[in-house]
Amino acid sequence: MRQNPARRAALLDGAIAVLAREGARGLTQRAVDREAGVPVGTASNYFRNRDELLVQAGARVYERLTPGEDELAEMFGRARDAASYGVMLRESLGRITAFRDGYLALLELRLEATRRPELRALLTERVRADIDQNVAQHEAAGLPGDATAVLLMYLAMNWLVVERLTLPDVFTDAERDELVTRAVERLVTPFPGVAE
Known part of the structure; x- marks a missing residue:
């Protein structure tokens, strides 16, 4: 898994925007890539699957809210x-x-x-x-x-x-x-x- 912290944060912020706009059903790695403005497939280099993306997005929300x-x-x-x-x-x-x-x-x-x-x-x-x-x-x-x-x-x-x-x-x-x-x-x- 890739470890560029700025790219990871951008992807998670993209996931948050997708969740807010489209709900959990709309959250896909491709949708996150599109929202973050990165090449298709980037999110899959950072998150093994959708479950991991959901968990990490939850952690990122709290990181930004606290x-x-x-x-x-x-x-x-x-x-x-x-x-x-x-x-x-x-x-x-x-x-x-x-x-x-x-x-x-x-x-x-x-x-x-x-x-x-x-x-x-x-x-x-x-x-x-x-x-x-x-x-x-x-x-x-x-x-x-x-x-x-x-x-x-x-x-x-x-x-x-x-x-x-x-x-x-x-x-x-x-x-x-x-x-x-x-x-x-x-x-x-x-x-x-x-x-x-």
């Missing part, structure tokens, strides 16, 4: 009250939805994972690690709310992302902002100055 350690520390360091915690969540929502293809590809991969044990194992491990990291960072930052509150916020924010990307007219931007504010107030209280 902020760096410094950015995460800075984000959690600014969250000191309900308003700033809401700002952090709205910024996260904006960052995730800005990578529209990535999140839509991830939804496709989640559906495909119901049929592919290796993909399911990868996504389960990655999502669980992200959840555990979110809880640990929340606690390390000294933010109010327990692990259950963080999990409920995770679930609420994920569905808000799905709504924004798939049915963007269900909620206005103002309504989404208000929902984030109310979720913080109800799930992660007591912040100073927030009525219970």
Whole structure:
């Protein structure tokens, strides 16, 4: 298998675009080659088969969606009250939805994972690690709310992302902002100055 990291990344980014646009059924090595603008057969030099391509595309989505350690520390360091915690969540929502293809590809991969044990194992491990990291960072930052509150916020924010990307007219931007504010107030209280 070839090991040019830049070419591999371009192929995986192509796979993400294909997944987002055409779904898992449209993901072929030829479609990835076309999307990445490389000669036909290039993807087969990097990925043995479609299953490997799906698994690696899933890993690439998370690689691109996950902020760096410094950015995460800075984000959690600014969250000191309900308003700033809401700002952090709205910024996260904006960052995730800005990578529209990535999140839509991830939804496709989640559906495909119901049929592919290796993909399911990868996504389960990655999502669980992200959840555990979110809880640990929340606690390390000294933010109010327990692990259950963080999990409920995770679930609420994920569905808000799905709504924004798939049915963007269900909620206005103002309504989404208000929902984030109310979720913080109800799930992660007591912040100073927030009525219970």
